[in-house]
Amino acid sequence: MLAAIVAGGCFPCRADDATAGKKSVNEQSVPSRGLPAEVVTNHTITLNGEKMAFTARAGAVHLRDAQSDAPQADVAYVSYERAGAESLSRPIAFVFNGGPGAGSAWLGLGALSPWRLHMANAFSPSAPPTIVENAESWLTFTDLVFVDPPGTGYSKILGEGEDLRKRLFSVEGDADALAVVLRKWLTSHRRLASPKYLVGESYGSFRAVKLVHALRERESVGVTGLILISPVLDFTWLDARNLLSYSAYLPSFAAVTRGAKDRAALADVEEYAGGAYLTDLLKGVRDADALSRLSARVAQITGLNSKIVSQLGGRVHVKTFSRERARDDQRILSAYDGEVSGFDPAPFSQDSDWEDPVLDTLRTPLGAAMSRIVTEKLEWPISDARYEILNAQVAHQWDYGRGGRVNAEVVSDLREALALDPRLKVLIVHGITDLVTPYFATKLLLDQLPAFGDGSRVQFVVLPGG
Numbered sequence: 001m002l003a004a005i006v007a008g009g010c011f012p013c014r015a016d017d018a019t020a021g022k023k024s025v026n027e028q029s030v031p032s033r034g035l036p037a038e039v040v041t042n043h044t045i046t047l048n049g050e051k052m053a054f055t056a057r058a059g060a061v062h063l064r065d066a067q068s069d070a071p072q073a074d075v076a077y078v079s080y081e082r083a084g085a086e087s088l089s090r091p092i093a094f095v096f097n098g099g100p101g102a103g104s105a106w107l108g109l110g111a112l113s114p115w116r117l118h119m120a121n122a123f124s125p126s127a128p129p130t131i132v133e134n135a136e137s138w139l140t141f142t143d144l145v146f147v148d149p150p151g152t153g154y155s156k157i158l159g160e161g162e163d164l165r166k167r168l169f170s171v172e173g174d175a176d177a178l179a180v181v182l183r184k185w186l187t188s189h190r191r192l193a194s195p196k197y198l199v200g201e202s203y204g205s206f207r208a209v210k211l212v213h214a215l216r217e218r219e220s221v222g223v224t225g226l227i228l229i230s231p232v233l234d235f236t237w238l239d240a241r242n243l244l245s246y247s248a249y250l251p252s253f254a255a256v257t258r259g260a261k262d263r264a265a266l267a268d269v270e271e272y273a274g275g276a277y278l279t280d281l282l283k284g285v286r287d288a289d290a291l292s293r294l295s296a297r298v299a300q301i302t303g304l305n306s307k308i309v310s311q312l313g314g315r316v317h318v319k320t321f322s323r324e325r326a327r328d329d330q331r332i333l334s335a336y337d338g339e340v341s342g343f344d345p346a347p348f349s350q351d352s353d354w355e356d357p358v359l360d361t362l363r364t365p366l367g368a369a370m371s372r373i374v375t376e377k378l379e380w381p382i383s384d385a386r387y388e389i390l391n392a393q394v395a396h397q398w399d400y401g402r403g404g405r406v407n408a409e410v411v412s413d414l415r416e417a418l419a420l421d422p423r424l425k426v427l428i429v430h431g432i433t434d435l436v437t438p439y440f441a442t443k444l445l446l447d448q449l450p451a452f453g454d455g456s457r458v459q460f461v462v463l464p465g466g
Helices: 105-112 162-168 171-188 203-218 243-258 263-273 276-283 288-302 306-311 318-324 359-377 392-397 411-420 439-446
Strands: 022-025 039-047 050-064 071-082 092-096 115-117 131-133 143-147 196-201 225-229 331-333 341-343 425-431 458-463
Touching: 039 131, 050 171, 071 162, 071 171, 092 105, 092 171, 092 203, 105 115, 105 143, 105 196, 105 359, 115 359, 131 359, 143 171, 162 171, 171 203, 196 203, 203 225, 203 411, 243 263, 243 276, 243 288, 243 318, 243 439, 263 276, 263 288, 263 439, 276 288, 288 306, 318 331, 425 439, 439 458
Parallel strands: 092 143, 092 196, 196 225, 225 425, 425 458
Antiparallel strands: 022 039, 039 050, 050 071, 071 143, 115 131, 331 341
8 A cells, every 4th residue: 555655746845835834822721741732833835836725733632531531642633724715615534544553644644645755765764754745635625634543643641551551452442532532623623514534544444434433323423435545344354264365365466466557457367366266265175176276376376486386275375475476586575565575684584574665664754754744844842752653562452352353344334334324435445566455355345235325335446556
């Protein structure tokens, strides 16, 4: 996903930003040890030769215990609202990244906000982060609110005790807390009547689907639409113990091998992955003919050594493909975009627990760039804090509920949301060479959903890149 969302041209920031620095502070009570009050600044950028003025806000929503009123967390946000637009009719999109444990800078400075990280040197952690104006910012058609859940970005957990952390670091607790955050933000900024969209990437899409229910049932807030970017809708489909996972990944492997840019170039692989391949997998490893057939075809599709594929019984998963596809060149592929590779730090070892060439090279410049945006451009007085771009502890502590991560899914939640609201629209976007959340898994899952009236309410798009 990441390589896809950061592709595209950008214009350098103008030194004569006429309205930058015009600031106002929203005077609100701030709890001890909490985050600073909201700061409002005005800016102008140039997009395609035309100036666009907008208002930026950096602040936090304060969460308190419903019974004791004790502070629980400060949830940080950065918002951008186009100047001169009618707020009641203009859409507003709340944006979340995944992980769990990822800050919103990935989508913010990677793709959607008025400024973005210039990608020319971004894949070098030691290169200074360069911030440029974003010619493809979504601010041209919607206002944006980037939200960092507790444990990410600048957000802070204020309450004591492990029970609070366990609640916040769980599927249901996360959705409940963020539903309160969104309702409070909409209320305090007088945007309750605006068309409201939820935008999520990877686990952020999982979170967004959960939020539809939490907002509707507990906060009396309706969602107009969902934009799910590289979503994971059912973790079962990513588990190597599930035969369906091998079918889900195969077209993405083929896209890397063939350099495919669209699904039309993979029609034969999709047909095989959803048909004869599954049939032979289900026949089991004792069926020598089936094993021989699928091993030969998978080797041909993936370009991997036929002996390795045969030893694996034609069951190739992401780690094997990423390691073996460019092993002769002593390189490894990024799971986030199989078209991107980096040097393998241990090319001659039997196993390699490598850092990802996309994720782990971008996190440093993205985190540094976000700190610059917030403290220098948005003037939020938080210079002593570190922006948590990717918090591994959140991911390690995450509670997926009964059955654990492997059984976590939101297909049933999506089904309910579509059935209950005939006006709800959903856009699902995948990168064709994304090896973390393969597009074919989502395609097969969507095939099991009824149309619920107008089937065009759910749009499924596969784009070049990861």
